Amino acid sequence: MNQRLVFLLLLVLCVGVAQAQPGIRGGMNFATLSTLNWDGASRDAQVAGKAGWQLGVFYQQPLAGRWSLVPELQYSYQRLDLQVEDNSVNDGSYAGHYALSLGYLHVPMWVRAAFRKGYLEVGPQLSMLVNAHETGTETMGSFFGSTTSAVDRPAGDRYARADVALGIGGGVQLTNTVDLSLRISAGLLSLTSEYAAPYNYGGSLRNQVAQLSLSYQFKKPVAE
Numbered sequence: 001m002n003q004r005l006v007f008l009l010l011l012v013l014c015v016g017v018a019q020a021q022p023g024i025r026g027g028m029n030f031a032t033l034s035t036l037n038w039d040g041a042s043r044d045a046q047v048a049g050k051a052g053w054q055l056g057v058f059y060q061q062p063l064a065g066r067w068s069l070v071p072e073l074q075y076s077y078q079r080l081d082l083q084v085e086d087n088s089v090n091d092g093s094y095a096g097h098y099a100l101s102l103g104y105l106h107v108p109m110w111v112r113a114a115f116r117k118g119y120l121e122v123g124p125q126l127s128m129l130v131n132a133h134e135t136g137t138e139t140m141g142s143f144f145g146s147t148t149s150a151v152d153r154p155a156g157d158r159y160a161r162a163d164v165a166l167g168i169g170g171g172v173q174l175t176n177t178v179d180l181s182l183r184i185s186a187g188l189l190s191l192t193s194e195y196a197a198p199y200n201y202g203g204s205l206r207n208q209v210a211q212l213s214l215s216y217q218f219k220k221p222v223a224e
Contacts, residue, residue: 021062025181026055027213030076031102034186034206042088043203050079051100054211061113070110070121078102079211086113086202091143094201098151102159102207105130106190108167117173119209127163127207132156141201158200159191163207173222177218183211 004130034051038135056074063069083097108125132155169183196204 002020002103018084021217022057022059023177023215024055024057024214025072025074025213027211028209029076029078031080031207031209033080033082033191034208037185037203042086043201044085044128045201045205046083048081050081052077052079054138054213055182056108057108058201058215059084060217066114068112070112070123072108072110074106074108076211078104078207084203086201086203088202093141093146094133094138094199095141095152096138096201098134098138100155101131101133102129103131104128104163109157110169118171118223119173120168120170121183123166125165125167129156129159129161129163129189130208132159134158142208160189160193162189163191164188169211171215173221177216179215181203181211181213181215183213184210185211186207188207192195 007071019052027091029052030049031052033045033047035045035047037043037045054074054076058070058072058074061069061071079099079101081098082100084095086094100184106125110121110123112119112121133153134155135147135152137152139146141147165185165187167183167185169181171179171181173179185207190203190204190206191202192205194204197200
């Protein structure tokens with residue numbers, strides 16, 4: 001299934017390239033998580049964001065006037081510190097405190113409006129989690145007591161593989177081929193399942209990421 005999804009993502013970027021303006025984009029990001037829950041005191045999460053990085057390719061397809069469509073394929077490495085506690089299950093509890101890293105394959109589809117040397121853009125983003133890692137400690141409780149252990153493990157199976165987000169951003173053109181951009185995206189789906197406790201945190205955790213990037217756009221080929 002993952003191979004088919006990657007194929008479809010690459011196909012989106014290939015369609016229309018002959019008439020488009022391709023480019024590469026890279027930079028740093030700051031990732032955190034929305035921890036809003038409706039369970040009161042039974043679940044709690046604290047997040048400290050960290051800096052990561054992203055690298056991708058894109059193309060700009062002119063539409064009409066100032067408008068253009070900008071699909072992108074991007075790998076994003078996101079880091080944060082996560083402290084969670086879940087007491088939502090009778091005779092069971094879960095607590096964890098670990099450094100979490102997430103590697104995503106993002107496919108944003110931006111609608112861009114250009115204004116002189118700058119632009120604004122907005123659009124949806126489809127994401128696939130390709131790797132995750134946790135390093136820290138976790139405590140599992142039961143009627144008979146609790147057990148704390150150190151963890152240093154791959155964690156791709158502990159978080160949702162797919163995510164959907166909405167993003168907004170803008171940029172300024174530094175030269176004819178180089179621009180600087182700032183984007184913010186908010187995930188619409190939780191990374192965790194509410195049925196995960198007592199073996200994982202079951203509260204809602206949604207991606208929130210800010211990206212600062214430099215991009216280089218190749219010159220559009222001259223039609224023969």
